[in-house]
Amino acid sequence: MWLFALLACGSEDPVQADIDFLTADRLEEATLRLTEVGPRIPGTPGEEAAAGEVEAMFRDGGLTATRAPFQWDVWMTGPATITVGDRVFSAEPIGPSRSVSNFQTALSSEGASGEAALWFSSDGGLFGQYLSSMFGGSSAMIRSTDVLDYDGGQLVEAGYGLSGNSLPAVAVDQETGLALAALAGEKVTFNIDTSIVPDHISYNVVAKVEGEIDVPVFVVGHYDSLHLSESAYDNALGVAAMTLFASQVQQGKKPRYDVYFIATSGLEQGLVGSQAWVEQNAALVDSGHLVLALDGLWSSEGPFFVEASDPEMRKRVVTAAQEEGIVDVVEEPSVRLGSDHAPFMGHGVPALICGRWEDRHYHTANDTVEYIDFEMAAAAMRSQWKILAEELEID
Ligand SMILES: [Zn+2]
Numbered sequence: 001m002w003l004f005a006l007l008a009c010g011s012e013d014p015v016q017a018d019i020d021f022l023t024a025d026r027l028e029e030a031t032l033r034l035t036e037v038g039p040r041i042p043g044t045p046g047e048e049a050a051a052g053e054v055e056a057m058f059r060d061g062g063l064t065a066t067r068a069p070f071q072w073d074v075w076m077t078g079p080a081t082i083t084v085g086d087r088v089f090s091a092e093p094i095g096p097s098r099s100v101s102n103f104q105t106a107l108s109s110e111g112a113s114g115e116a117a118l119w120f121s122s123d124g125g126l127f128g129q130y131l132s133s134m135f136g137g138s139s140a141m142i143r144s145t146d147v148l149d150y151d152g153g154q155l156v157e158a159g160y161g162l163s164g165n166s167l168p169a170v171a172v173d174q175e176t177g178l179a180l181a182a183l184a185g186e187k188v189t190f191n192i193d194t195s196i197v198p199d200h201i202s203y204n205v206v207a208k209v210e211g212e213i214d215v216p217v218f219v220v221g222h223y224d225s226l227h228l229s230e231s232a233y234d235n236a237l238g239v240a241a242m243t244l245f246a247s248q249v250q251q252g253k254k255p256r257y258d259v260y261f262i263a264t265s266g267l268e269q270g271l272v273g274s275q276a277w278v279e280q281n282a283a284l285v286d287s288g289h290l291v292l293a294l295d296g297l298w299s300s301e302g303p304f305f306v307e308a309s310d311p312e313m314r315k316r317v318v319t320a321a322q323e324e325g326i327v328d329v330v331e332e333p334s335v336r337l338g339s340d341h342a343p344f345m346g347h348g349v350p351a352l353i354c355g356r357w358e359d360r361h362y363h364t365a366n367d368t369v370e371y372i373d374f375e376m377a378a379a380a381m382r383s384q385w386k387i388l389a390e391e392l393e394i395d
Helices: 002-009 024-035 045-060 126-135 174-181 232-251 272-280 282-286 311-323 341-345 374-392
Strands: 065-076 080-084 087-093 100-108 116-120 140-145 169-173 187-192 195-209 213-222 257-264 290-293 304-308 329-331 351-355
Touching: 024 045, 024 232, 024 374, 045 065, 045 195, 045 232, 045 257, 065 272, 080 169, 087 174, 100 140, 116 126, 116 174, 126 140, 126 169, 140 174, 140 187, 169 174, 195 232, 195 272, 213 232, 213 272, 213 282, 213 341, 213 374, 232 257, 232 374, 257 272, 257 374, 272 282, 272 341, 290 341, 290 374, 304 311, 311 329, 311 351, 311 374, 341 351, 351 374
Parallel strands: 100 116, 116 140, 140 169, 213 257, 213 290, 290 351, 304 329
Antiparallel strands: 065 195, 080 087, 080 187, 087 169, 100 187, 195 257, 304 351
16 A cells, blocks of 8 residues: 555655544454464464564555564463362363372362462452462462353453462363362362473564654554464454554654554563563663553453543543443553553553453453454544544644
């Protein structure tokens, strides 16, 4: 598109905005480009293929993308079972659970030290329960996903705890959780088959649009996925929106600030890619005007959370979201640190992140494109674009 427009103009004058990239159709198309790669798990060929696809998406918008490598020890999930008596239940490892073979302990209902803690999702978040197990001296952890899917199907929320820890930890569905609760006090045997890929090289994929002044604005979002699901709204959707923003900025008038679009890997295991990028570019990040994180933009349910360092900006997003027809908008008083904006905030960069995160498909195998309402996802995307465009003075 960009090349064609240049040829048509016959000059190197800035090309006037003529395509609306921020439509539901384009968002769906871009999301599918990533989900059709298959699972984008660090340490697998899917991660590499996803990086290539993101580069192609930037390229199709007229930008040049580069790969910024970083090296880390990747945790790989695998099959897991827990056995009580003659009953064998299948489970999903919670990272970074170590590989254990016939690890025996007692199944606790009281959370007693030295026993396997059994948690229910209705009682709290995975990360907090992981930390409680770890610091409470549990020998292992089992977490049951209490909620069922819309059709009554079982769900299993997998996830990641604290890097460097090796607590045997698994997630199970509601049916298994209820069965285990009735077996409290019995001996339980864990078999968890996980591994570490040491010194793996992952890539952040970065594209830049030059601005009028040397002050950066960062748009970040992760392309890696947690497990074998499509990881559609978390976060193929966010990266899709990012590449559309990039196309829209690229074809318009020169923005006030330099804009860096950064698609990261390794988020699901502790923001590894964004931390690495911020470390590699610390002086640049220090001078940042804004970081916009695109993650969990629009899931199948829950309120639309708006979080911004600047309360005035937060109000502008809320108004923009309401104008886009989003009804259940919640203004958060502070910015939570759960995504790629966090390392930037650590360098004092004001942040903006919006999304629907209280969703039953979060980190389950059912985070698939069939559950994304792309009309509403596009509305969520445009409500953030409005603020980005205002900041860049290209609106
Ligand atoms: Zn996630």
